[in-house]
Amino acid sequence: MLNKRKVVLVVNSRKLKILAAVVDEYIRTGEPVGSKAISELYNINVSAATIRNDMAALEQLGYLEQPHTSAGRIPTFAGYRLYIDELMNPSALSDEEKQRLDRMLGDKDTPEELLIQNAAAALTEITQCAAVVTNSAPRFSVISKVEVIPTGKRLYVILLITSNGSIKNKACRLEFDLDNEQLEFFTRYIEENLSGVSVDELSEEMFDKMVAAVSAYMVSLSPLVMGLCELSEDLRQQELTVSGSEKLLSCSELDKMEVVKFIEHKNGLSDLLEDTFSGIQVKFGSENNFAIGNSSLIVSKYRKGGKEAGSLGIIGPMRVDYKKIIPYIEYLTQQISCLMSGNDDDIIITDTTDGIIPKS
Amino acid sequence: MLNKRKVVLVVNSRKLKILAAVVDEYIRTGEPVGSKAISELYNINVSAATIRNDMAALEQLGYLEQPHTSAGRIPTFAGYRLYIDELMNPSALSDEEKQRLDRMLGDKDTPEELLIQNAAAALTEITQCAAVVTNSAPRFSVISKVEVIPTGKRLYVILLITSNGSIKNKACRLEFDLDNEQLEFFTRYIEENLSGVSVDELSEEMFDKMVAAVSAYMVSLSPLVMGLCELSEDLRQQELTVSGSEKLLSCSELDKMEVVKFIEHKNGLSDLLEDTFSGIQVKFGSENNFAIGNSSLIVSKYRKGGKEAGSLGIIGPMRVDYKKIIPYIEYLTQQISCLMSGNDDDIIITDTTDGIIPKS
DNA sequence: ATTTAGCACTCACAGAGTAAGAGTGCTAAA
DNA sequence: TTTAGCACTCTTACTCTGTGAGTGCTAAAT
Numbered sequence: 179m180l181n182k183r184k185v186v187l188v189v190n191s192r193k194l195k196i197l198a199a200v201v202d203e204y205i206r207t208g209e210p211v212g213s214k215a216i217s218e219l220y221n222i223n224v225s226a227a228t229i230r231n232d233m234a235a236l237e238q239l240g241y242l243e244q245p246h247t248s249a250g251r252i253p254t255f256a257g258y259r260l261y262i263d264e265l266m267n268p269s270a271l272s273d274e275e276k277q278r279l280d281r282m283l284g285d286k287d288t289p290e291e292l293l294i295q296n297a298a299a300a301l302t303e304i305t306q307c308a309a310v311v312t313n314s315a316p317r318f319s320v321i322s323k324v325e326v327i328p329t330g331k332r333l334y335v336i337l338l339i340t341s342n343g344s345i346k347n348k349a350c351r352l353e354f355d356l357d358n359e360q361l362e363f364f365t366r367y368i369e370e371n372l373s374g375v376s377v378d379e380l381s382e383e384m385f386d387k388m389v390a391a392v393s394a395y396m397v398s399l400s401p402l403v404m405g406l407c408e409l410s411e412d413l414r415q416q417e418l419t420v421s422g423s424e425k426l427l428s429c430s431e432l433d434k435m436e437v438v439k440f441i442e443h444k445n446g447l448s449d450l451l452e453d454t455f456s457g458i459q460v461k462f463g464s465e466n467n468f469a470i471g472n473s474s475l476i477v478s479k480y481r482k483g484g485k486e487a488g489s490l491g492i493i494g495p496m497r498v499d500y501k502k503i504i505p506y507i508e509y510l511t512q513q514i515s516c517l518m519s520g521n522d523d524d525i526i527i528t529d530t531t532d533g534i535i536p537k538s
Numbered sequence: 539m540l541n542k543r544k545v546v547l548v549v550n551s552r553k554l555k556i557l558a559a560v561v562d563e564y565i566r567t568g569e570p571v572g573s574k575a576i577s578e579l580y581n582i583n584v585s586a587a588t589i590r591n592d593m594a595a596l597e598q599l600g601y602l603e604q605p606h607t608s609a610g611r612i613p614t615f616a617g618y619r620l621y622i623d624e625l626m627n628p629s630a631l632s633d634e635e636k637q638r639l640d641r642m643l644g645d646k647d648t649p650e651e652l653l654i655q656n657a658a659a660a661l662t663e664i665t666q667c668a669a670v671v672t673n674s675a676p677r678f679s680v681i682s683k684v685e686v687i688p689t690g691k692r693l694y695v696i697l698l699i700t701s702n703g704s705i706k707n708k709a710c711r712l713e714f715d716l717d718n719e720q721l722e723f724f725t726r727y728i729e730e731n732l733s734g735v736s737v738d739e740l741s742e743e744m745f746d747k748m749v750a751a752v753s754a755y756m757v758s759l760s761p762l763v764m765g766l767c768e769l770s771e772d773l774r775q776q777e778l779t780v781s782g783s784e785k786l787l788s789c790s791e792l793d794k795m796e797v798v799k800f801i802e803h804k805n806g807l808s809d810l811l812e813d814t815f816s817g818i819q820v821k822f823g824s825e826n827n828f829a830i831g832n833s834s835l836i837v838s839k840y841r842k843g844g845k846e847a848g849s850l851g852i853i854g855p856m857r858v859d860y861k862k863i864i865p866y867i868e869y870l871t872q873q874i875s876c877l878m879s880g881n882d883d884d885i886i887i888t889d890t891t892d893g894i895i896p897k898s
Numbered sequence: 899a900t901t902t903a904g905c906a907c908t909c910a911c912a913g914a915g916t917a918a919g920a921g922t923g924c925t926a927a928a
Numbered sequence: 929t930t931t932a933g934c935a936c937t938c939t940t941a942c943t944c945t946g947t948g949a950g951t952g953c954t955a956a957a958t
Contacts, residue, residue: 210950211950212949212950213950213951214949214950224900224901224902225901225902225903226902226950227901227902227903227904228900228901228902230950230951230952231900231901231952233951234952236952244950246908246909246910247907247908247909247950247951247952248907248908248909248949248950248951248952249909249910249912249949249950249951250949250950250951258774321751322689322690323689325687327683327685327697329682329683329699330682335697337697337707339689339695343709345695345707345709346705347697347705349703349705349866414951424802427798427801427802428798434787434798435784435787435788438783438784438787438801439784442781442782442783442784462796477627488808495738506616532882570921572920572921572922573921573922574920574921584930584931585930585931585932586921586930586931587930587932587933588929588930588931590921590922590923591923591929591930593922594922594923602920604921605919605939606937606938606939607922607923607936607937607938608920608921608922608923608936608937608938608939609920609921609922609938609939610920610921610922
């Protein structure tokens with residue numbers, strides 16, 4: 179073991195100040211930060227040599243690392259983590275900034291779907307990173323209408339509409355054509371059994387029971403129930419939209435291959451966003467099994483009427499300006515929560531599925 | 539003018555053989571090809587010196603070029619073109635290869651949409667290039683059903699179904715609620731005016747007329763017509779999917795910046811694919827105004843019931859193994875055409891739109 | 899016990915010089 | 929018309945070198 183060195187391995191306030199300075203400076207320039215730069219640019223009133231000693235300690239403590247001997251330091255994951263959780267002081271949004279965001283977001287008449295799209299667009303523009311939004315509203319809504327529409331020989335389209343305005347459809351093929359009476363029976367049956375039911379409550383078992391019930395009347399109706407089951411599954415899973423992902427391609431610190439793969443498949447993202455948490459959350463790509471290596475995911479949940487209704491955030495390089503971006507995201511989620519909860523009555527968003535049925 | 543040289547500027551069969559050898563070898567190795575390599579590897583029974591003379595002639599004829607003096611030769615655009623059109627002899631697919639493709643593609647029960655997705659996936663895997671598919675089926679289909687479904691106060695969902703199975707829906711808000719008679723009038727009117735009409739024929743003017751006609755009966759119906767108009771626009775534009783575009787980033791001969799720009803915007807691609815042509819077509823990026831410089835686009839159209847229904851191909855570097863890839867693409871389009879036309883009667887793919895209507 | 903100045907040391911990076919190797923064009927002979 | 933031979937060109941890889949940034953350590957100062 180070389181590199182054994184007499185440094186005081188105690189974090190004190192100066193060391194923290196230095197760590198913060200290193201992270202700030204690294205975020206600003208993207209270059210490894212040396213002791214001299216810190217002593218000159220940040221008013222920690224000690225000499226470069228002292229800072230060097232502290233930096234050596236911070237390195238041994240696992241907060242900083244050197245790309246190579248005799249280069250400056252860059253933050254480690256732990257360094258970023260400490261910085262984000264404890265050290266940085268977020269820059270409060272100015273009134274102009276808030277107004278700008280409000281304008282970009284929309285007002286209480288803006289449909290929910292558009293609201294979160296606007297938020298994503300705003301984030302993309304301001305941060306120059308990819309924005310990501312999820313909407314789990316459909317999951318917490320109730321079925322407001324079910325329709326079965328004959329569209330061809332033995333061919334029916336089922337339509338499922340929820341209270342929050344999602345519309346899903348799916349084509350189903352039956353073995354036989356239904357006559358009016360049969361169709362009416364089925365429509366009435368599902369209307370009675372599904373109308374007003376919360377999407378979250380729908381389960382496969384429930385549909386299994388319906389298949390049984392309906393089959394008693396007419397066996398060949400079951401594909402319709404199965405179709406409904408699949409639609410309800412679509413509703414249950416949260417929608418995830420990533421916008422501005424091309425911005426990630428111009429981040430030199432991200433691997434282009436990984437970014438492109440991410441753009442195509444969005445690997446691992448929805449898992450990361452399904453966790454429940456409160457406040458803002460910062461996750462690093464390399465620490466979760468997320469497609470892009472040195473990336474950072476900053477997200478916050480918005481709420482509707484007290485309930486989590488989705489999340490909103492950005493994906494960028496680890497080296498993003500956290501102290502600026504975090505307040506932006508916080509403000510946006512807060513405003514969205516506010517706008518959404520304000521008027522709960524009759525928002526309509528169309529929102530649809532793709533589905534495919536086998537030919538035979 | 540230096541480089542003026544006494545060479546016989548006549549293409550003869552040996553020169554063509556040499557050109558083919560240069561292209562083959564360059565495709566194989568990616569390195570400029572020298573006279574020695576050809577005399578050793580390809581059985582043209584003349585000395586390297588003779589080949590050198592012929593290569594000088596081929597260079598003056600514009601089929602070959604030298605990256606720098608005293609390097610081997612690489613093909614020019616014209617060289618590739620001649621090779622592709624006349625010289626190469628495509629390697630016929632073995633039975634195993636055909637079976638492999640068939641397995642990857644699906645069978646006659648595989649829905650159309652999935653069929654072309656599978657084809658794209660197969661091409662990506664086999665060629666290690668980006669695959670591109672378009673589907674203009676919706677455009678050549680006819681409207682088979684239009685429905686207007688009341689779903690809430692002053693709120694209606696329009697449903698548009700085409701003969702090829704695309705289903706699009708959209709929510710519309712009206713100023714007033716419709717009574718049964720009004721709804722029936724409207725449904726009957728659009729049913730009469732749209733049913734059986736080819737999607738390709740639908741135009742804004744047509745909908746303008748409908749707005750006028752319908753407004754005469756009741757002014758506030760026009761949002762419904764506008765909604766239909768928007769849905770029809772969605773149907774008209776051909777769908778274009780590029781898969782595996784990350785593969786292009788690992789092609790050393792392509793400019794990464796250009797690839798990135800292409801991935802972002804797919805510049806120029808849909809124009810290139812909208813041309814009608816028969817058989818297989820090879821286009822070079824630099825010759826068309828297509829985003830990626832030294833790229834090559836190899837596409838073929840598949841047909842459904844005799845009519846062009848979309849295209850299928852790859853985007854790769856100019857230096858791709860044409861004689862292998864072209865038979866692959868030909869086989870795939872042939873099989874797709876076959877599978878699609880086989881049972882033309884009642885294929886159904888659901889395929890839907892997202893839409894948003896303002897709240898009030 | 900901390901902090902600081904001074905100094906030797908390490909490492910990445912860029913530029914210059916060099917040797918090897920591949921491939922050519924040209925000439926003259928077959 | 930083809931071929932062998934040869935001088936020439938150009939790329940590539942390698943080595944050597946100097947420079948600059950930044951460090952770690954020591955010894956002196958506070």
